Amino acid sequence: MSKTFAWWQDKAATLAIEGRAFIDGELRHAHDGKTFACESPIDGRVLARVADCGAADVDAAVAAARRAFEAQSWAAMSPRQRKAILLRWATLMREHLEELALLETLDSGKPIGDTTAIDIPAAAHCVDWYAEAIDKTGGEVAPVDHHLVGLVTREPVGVVAAVVPWNFPLLMAAWKFGPALAAGNSVVLKPSEKSPLTAIRVAQLAHEAGLPRGVFNVVPGGGEPGRLLALHRDVDCIAFTGSARTGRAIMECAAQSNLKRVWLELGGKSPNIVLPDCPDLERAAQAAADAIFFNMGEVCTAGSRLLVHRDIKDAFVEKVIAAARRYVPGHPLDPAVTMGAIVDRIQLERVLGYIDAGRREGRLVAGGARVREETGGFYVEPTIFEVKPDARIAREEIFGPVLSVIAFDSLDEAISIANDTEYGLAAAVWTADLTTAHEAARRLRAGTVWVNCYSDGSDDLNFPFGGYRQSGNGRDKSLHALDKYTELKSTILRLR
Incomplete structure (x- = not known):
């Protein structure tokens, strides 16, 4: 039976909303206790107080991601194991569809008809799609001289920071963390302060699905966590969707720090x-x-x-x-x-x-x-x-x-x-x-x-998504997105 306006209002009145960060497999308050008010654009009411993460929280999330990556708790799992965990996560997202859709609607003002039919199902499908790609994408055997064997393989880049916008909060996040996790990386996700709620909830579901501690972290807050991630010397790659102004700032921060990979999906005037x-x-x-x-x-x-x-x-x-x-x-x-x-x-x-x-x-x-x-x-x-x-x-x-x-x-x-x-x-x-x-x-x-x-x-995730000129670089969606989150390695063996 289809849900009515009254049903959704009743559901909203009793919805439990989590506002803490998710770091190293657990919910945490900001280190300094700071919060910000998450207000609904529907009526201006405060939905929750959300952790306003700062330097200590970002450092903790990056350190957790690095520990998980160095321990190979995720990257060294067999492709079949990683695929199974991501598929389980996507299933949990579907099982919690009404809760996630309601969070998305209350937080960003999107119609509930869209969040239930488009946003949340598409995010779950994205995780599914990249899960299915894990055991179907491999490397290359290069055509070389007969006394050599040449291998071209892909390896995860390491710690990936994803800074995502407020217009499709969970879907745009999935376009980043789906391929990044499928490639074997650890992820620190920074949702927009305008719409952070679904990111926190799906992090809990990721942990429930079996993602190891530290592999997926969420640090909500204003502009500071994003800036700190862009500057962080232990972040190997940062993927961003948002304004050109912020994209330029992220590139500048990357240049000032460790020249981390920077991937930008910016604006349009189509x-x-x-x-x-x-x-x-x-x-x-x-x-x-x-x-x-x-x-x-x-x-x-x-x-x-x-x-x-x-x-x-x-x-x-x-x-x-x-x-x-x-x-x-x-x-x-x-x-x-x-x-x-x-x-x-x-x-x-x-x-x-x-x-x-x-x-x-x-x-x-x-x-x-x-x-x-x-x-x-x-x-x-x-x-x-x-x-x-x-x-x-x-x-x-x-x-x-x-x-x-x-x-x-x-x-x-x-x-x-x-x-x-x-x-x-x-x-x-x-x-x-x-x-x-x-x-x-x-x-x-x-x-x-x-x-x-x-x-x-x-x-359709088969189509790469991205733009020319100041609309950004790199591509979300499709197998091409894996290019952003992997390093190519050439291995040459001499046989005789």
Whole structure:
């Protein structure tokens, strides 16, 4: 039987929330006793006091991870054993789906319909997927002279720090710790202070599944734990998803310390190009609305720039406005709600500031207001502007439900506008012409290009995920993600 709004509210009222760090196989308060208030964007209430980790806590977590790695308590397990433990962990995540989904919704404002159907199942699937890869990926035998045997093998890099964002708290974390653990590393996870709760809970489930002490640690807190991990000389690799500003700071810290491997998945300002021969304008309009209003626009691949050929622009924008009407901000615990709350007041004010800028730069055609203010929560209705390509809201990442519509007159102009950005994470093109589709996909400077769809296949882990230029380096998802968490070793044996 499907769960009702009242059922989820009752469940939330009795939910036990853990706020301590998880270090060396146990829950711990911050060494200095500091905490921060974890507030729900739904209504502004404090959900829990969470450990605000500092230098002593980060040192303890890294030391635990290093001890576990040096003892080879995880890395030296047989592939079959490690696979079994990760599969058991994924099973536990599914068994606790309602609890994890509720934590995610209360903590980040995401609709419960999304966290139960998308976020938590996808995170569990990610752990499953990399578990299954453990005993199916190997090294190489190099073609060398007959008196030699040449082996190319992969070894875990060591201690991996993962610093993850608040928009998909558990899923983005799984994209890091899934392949990192599958490769045999120890992990220190730093969740966003805006959404730390599921990370702490899944660490407990990891321990229950049989992950050895010290292999998986969680250090919540503000910006300090992330900075300390980036500076730490006993961290071998740091993987980050978040803003370009923080990504640069992490690279600087790595350079100042031990030149640890740095992998960054940063922002995007993704173009969604609709040509006049688009094969299905109704579907394209719905996809355009979904691309920016799903998850309140808090998506790094959000189709925030809608480029429409001038011949069809007015009619198409009307279809997008109609499609956007299904995104009505409401209480995230209501299963019927498709649009929840902006993650916190800081992000709310950022989004509203960009909407004010849009009013000055372009023409507002839909939305533009904060709503449900009486609840104490942070809600913004779907907002659509028509602007020029150089408008601020068309160039800067907003991370909110704000769409910039830009007209163009030719494919060459559309490609030029699309590529005129510091980012290069994703893009899309809608056309009935196969040649145009392939040529446009080749010319678009982005890590993912969709043709006649948007975000389709995003839940398929076979596709590597990452971007060009200032959208970052390296790739999450797919077997390519293992490249980030392993070292290649060449071993040459002389036979005679």
